[in-house]
Amino acid sequence: MSVDIDTVKRVARLARIAVGAEDAARMTGELNAILGFVEQLDEVDISGVEPMTSVIPMAMKKRQDAVTDGDKAADIVANAPATDENFFLVPKVVE
Amino acid sequence: MTELIRLTIAEAREKLRAGEFTAVELTNAYLAAIDRANPALNAYVAVTHDKARAMASASDERIAAGNGGALEGIPLGIKDLFATEGVHTQACSHVLDGFKPRYESTVSANLWADGAVMLGKLNMDEFAMGSSNETSYYGPVVNPWRRSRQTVSVMPATHMGDGGFVQAGGATASRTLDNAQLVPGGSSGGSAAAVSAFLCAGATATDTGGSIRQPAAFTGTVGIKPTYGRCSRWGIVAFASSLDQAGPIARDVRDAAILLKSMASVDAKDTTSVDRPVPDYEAALGRSVKGMKVGIPKEYRVDGMPAEIEALWQKGIAWLKDAGAEIVDISLPHTKYALPAYYIVAPAEASSNLARYDGVRYGLRVPGKDIVEMYENTRAAGFGREVKRRIMIGTYVLSAGYYDAYYLRAQKVRTLIKRDFEIAFEAGIDVILTPATPSAAFGLADEDMKADPVKMYLNDVFTVTVNMAGLPGIAVPAGLDSSGLPLGLQLIGRPFDEETLFQTAHVIEQAAGRFQPEPWW
Numbered sequence: 001m002s003v004d005i006d007t008v009k010r011v012a013r014l015a016r017i018a019v020g021a022e023d024a025a026r027m028t029g030e031l032n033a034i035l036g037f038v039e040q041l042d043e044v045d046i047s048g049v050e051p052m053t054s055v056i057p058m059a060m061k062k063r064q065d066a067v068t069d070g071d072k073a074a075d076i077v078a079n080a081p082a083t084d085e086n087f088f089l090v091p092k093v094v095e
Numbered sequence: 096m097t098e099l100i101r102l103t104i105a106e107a108r109e110k111l112r113a114g115e116f117t118a119v120e121l122t123n124a125y126l127a128a129i130d131r132a133n134p135a136l137n138a139y140v141a142v143t144h145d146k147a148r149a150m151a152s153a154s155d156e157r158i159a160a161g162n163g164g165a166l167e168g169i170p171l172g173i174k175d176l177f178a179t180e181g182v183h184t185q186a187c188s189h190v191l192d193g194f195k196p197r198y199e200s201t202v203s204a205n206l207w208a209d210g211a212v213m214l215g216k217l218n219m220d221e222f223a224m225g226s227s228n229e230t231s232y233y234g235p236v237v238n239p240w241r242r243s244r245q246t247v248s249v250m251p252a253t254h255m256g257d258g259g260f261v262q263a264g265g266a267t268a269s270r271t272l273d274n275a276q277l278v279p280g281g282s283s284g285g286s287a288a289a290v291s292a293f294l295c296a297g298a299t300a301t302d303t304g305g306s307i308r309q310p311a312a313f314t315g316t317v318g319i320k321p322t323y324g325r326c327s328r329w330g331i332v333a334f335a336s337s338l339d340q341a342g343p344i345a346r347d348v349r350d351a352a353i354l355l356k357s358m359a360s361v362d363a364k365d366t367t368s369v370d371r372p373v374p375d376y377e378a379a380l381g382r383s384v385k386g387m388k389v390g391i392p393k394e395y396r397v398d399g400m401p402a403e404i405e406a407l408w409q410k411g412i413a414w415l416k417d418a419g420a421e422i423v424d425i426s427l428p429h430t431k432y433a434l435p436a437y438y439i440v441a442p443a444e445a446s447s448n449l450a451r452y453d454g455v456r457y458g459l460r461v462p463g464k465d466i467v468e469m470y471e472n473t474r475a476a477g478f479g480r481e482v483k484r485r486i487m488i489g490t491y492v493l494s495a496g497y498y499d500a501y502y503l504r505a506q507k508v509r510t511l512i513k514r515d516f517e518i519a520f521e522a523g524i525d526v527i528l529t530p531a532t533p534s535a536a537f538g539l540a541d542e543d544m545k546a547d548p549v550k551m552y553l554n555d556v557f558t559v560t561v562n563m564a565g566l567p568g569i570a571v572p573a574g575l576d577s578s579g580l581p582l583g584l585q586l587i588g589r590p591f592d593e594e595t596l597f598q599t600a601h602v603i604e605q606a607a608g609r610f611q612p613e614p615w616w
Contacts, residue, residue: 001500003491015446015490016453016467017483018475027487030548034488037549038435038501044508051506052513054367055323055337055565056590061366075197081460088455091466 001039002032099124100293104169104350107296111158111168118158118168122151122212125170129214129294135616138279138289140175140233141183142215150212157210166357167210172295174286175216176223177203177341178330182213186332187231188221190477191458200330201362202299202341209357214295218285221479222449223306223334226554228284229539230481236284238277238314238536239292239612243270243579270579272615277536277580280310280554286344287314291612297345297354301331303338304437305532305558308570311344312531312583315572315610317351317600318344320558322591323565324369325355327362335444336367338437338562347609348571348601352376355593371591379594380601385419387599390524394430395557397533403576404530411528411573411584414606415599425524427515432508433560438552439492439505440563445482446489452477484548513564520589526599529557531570531583557585567593571600573607581610 003011008028012019019027073086082089099121102110111118126144133139147170154168178184178196185191199207207213220230228236246269279288283300287310290298300307302320311318319342326341333339343354356376362368391412396405416422454460454473461472478486492501519527533556537544544551561568567590570583584603588596 001497007491008487011487011491011494013471014494015486016450016470016474017478017486018468018471027484030484031487031491033547033549034438034484037552038438038505041432041435041439041504041508044429044432044504044511046504046507046511049507049510051503052337052509053506055509055513055563056367056369058324058367058369061363061370063363072197076456078197079194079457081454081458090455091463091469093466 002035003028100128102296103346104166104296104353107169108166112163118151118154118212119148121168122147122170122214125214125295132292132294132616136237136239136288136292136294137234138218138236138285138292138294139172139215140187140218140285143182143213146182147212147214150207154210154212164208164210165353166206168212169210169296170212170214171206172214172217172286172289172298173203174283174299174301175219176301176332177299178332179203179213179216183216184332185232186222187219187233188477188479188482189232189459190452190474192477194457196330198330201327201360201364202331202358205360206299206357211357217289217298220282220284221482222332222445223282223301223303224445224481224485225281226305226309226551227278227537227544228281228310229278230281230479232479235539236279236288237539238279239288239616240277240314240536240580241612241615242273242275242277244273246271272613276539278313278539280313280536282306283310283318283344287311287316287318290314290316290344290346292614292616297343297350299341299358300344301339301341302562303334303441304562305555307342307344308558308568308583308585309532309554311570312572312581313536315581315612316344316346317348317569317571318342319351319355319569319593319596320561320567321355321359321593322567324367325359325567325591325593327360327365327368329362329364333448335441336448337444338441340562348597348604349377349380351569352380352597369591374594376594376597379598382598383419384415384599384602387420387525388423388523389415389420389599390423390425390519390527392425392427392430392527392529394427395529397556400530400533404533404582407574407582407584408528408530411603414603415528418602423524425519425527427519427560429508429511429515430560433512433563434552434556436505436508436512437555437559437563438488439501440509442485442489443493443502444489446486446493449482449486481548509563512560516564516566516587526595527587529585529587531557531585533557535576535578535580535582561587566590567596569596569600571603572610573603575610
């Protein structure tokens with residue numbers, strides 16, 4: 001399978017990365033090189049094989065359903081580009 | 096105080112305890128070496144002079160009081176991927192501009208609890224995506240190793256008639272360093288270069304497809320990727336969560352064992368960390384390998400592999416045989432599919448993990464006319480080319496209609512790769528010996544690799560299988576190539592059997608010796 005420039009632009013939108021026309025053209029070539037490389041997986045007989053879900057077999061660990069953390073609003077917003085009274089500020093999304 | 100920085104961790108540990116010098120003296124010696132060398136090598140992206148001196152001073156007090164920890168006063172470098180409280184933590188990406196976390200990663204917290212001293216944060220490929228440390232926003236790291244060539248100086252010669260025959264009066268051979276800059280490997284290129292150039296006693300690193308072992312092999316250092324789950328991933332910037340593991344890069348096998356003992360732990364904050372005791376890895380050194388079954392997988396003999404790599408492998412086989420190990424030819428038939436499967440699984444997980452960099456909660460924000468345009472502009476400006484490439488591949492293979500053809504198939508192939516290893520271990524193989532990399536360190540800005548991303552990916556052909564199967568793997572220096580560059584061998588072990596890796600790597604180290612670059616920086 002290979003991708004065309006329109007697919008690349010659509011994937012870039014899904015990934016929320018602004019891509020100009022020149023970048024999209026370059027990426028089309030690069031993505032096709034990688035997709036060409038992974039195509040060899042088609043030769044592998046995978047019938048009856050379970051997909052890997054956990055590389056080391058282990059039971060999912062559970063913990064007490066209790067509050068163990070919190071009261072850190074100032075720490076949480078400390079690195080944000082724009083905040084106001086411990087809220088993250090973003091461009092207006094509702095008119 | 097250059098002699099201080101040349102001590103191994105084991106040596107410095109004893110001398111600190113004996114009071115031969117103080118932790119502050121040792122730390123100052125390293126800081127001076129960093130300040131001198133870093134403009135040339137670019138191994139550190141942040142040097143924490145004041146914090147290092149304060150930590151060293153506290154170590155001296157604990158040593159004086161007789162309650163020093165296992166790493167008391169030992170100065171370490173930390174890969175920029177580990178969250179360090181109040182200190183530069185940006186995964187060497189522009190998108191995390193200015194990020195200083197309010198928390199500490201479990202691995203680094205374990206090291207500080209044992210008394211280690213932080214010298215600073217180490218350069219790396221952006222988000223650990225790369226094999227040459229050239230994708231860092233902070234510029235490439237330069238390998239402290241350079242190619243050298245044999246030069247013969249000819250003494251006064253005699254001209255012997257018309258034939259132009261020159262008889263040398265006497266000749267002396269020496270090696271001349273070539274000026275060409277080489278990459279240290281990646282993604283933990285800063286860690287490997289700093290350890291190799293004596294800019295820290297040891298370093299933390301991470302390995303998703305070979306990012307500890309390949310740079311260790313390129314710099315003549317020892318690097319171990321432990322079993323998935325051995326070290327907590329909490330506070331390590333996520334790349335591909337089912338593959339990422341932390342481990343140390345050190346100057347010798349003993350130091351790697353000492354560091355891993357401190358880094359590894361069970362951690363309630365990482366549900367994939369494994370609840371089993373951490374052994375005393377150092378105790379495994381010196382144990383005989385007599386009767387051990389060492390597997391040699393035929394699939395690792397790849398097309399176009401340089402003769403020097405094959406020769407190195409044979410040398411490793413001979414050393415282990417001489418030490419009493421039994422050499423067994425084995426087959427790992429799905430080896431060649433590990434790299435293509437990796438380039439589906441890793442980008443898929445990365446595209447999901449890196450969705451969090453949106454210009455809202457931390458790091459860079461580039462404005463747009465609305466929130467979506469702000470996301471798109473931020474991510475376009477914040478991510479480098481290789482990171483964008485992998486996010487795009489990951490988004491594509493996970494998108495509607497392609498999931499089964501790519502991601503699900505790759506995860507099934509991964510099951511087969513793991514099964515290959517299980518069959519070998521069930522047949523009684525204790526450890527597997529392979530080359531660590533298909534070549535020695537290559538030049539900065541290599542044109543071939545720039546033109547074709549897949550060429551760069553092939554660097555991980557021998558290491559990536561280990562991540563896909565979750566197994567432990569160690570790279571240990573085993574010799575120099577004809578250009579005088581270090582080459583490494585890799586040992587692969589059973590899950591959680593890091594002890595056998597240290598034991599066997601130590602035998603190779605004893606036979607091969609240790610390798611140090613000639614300072615030019």
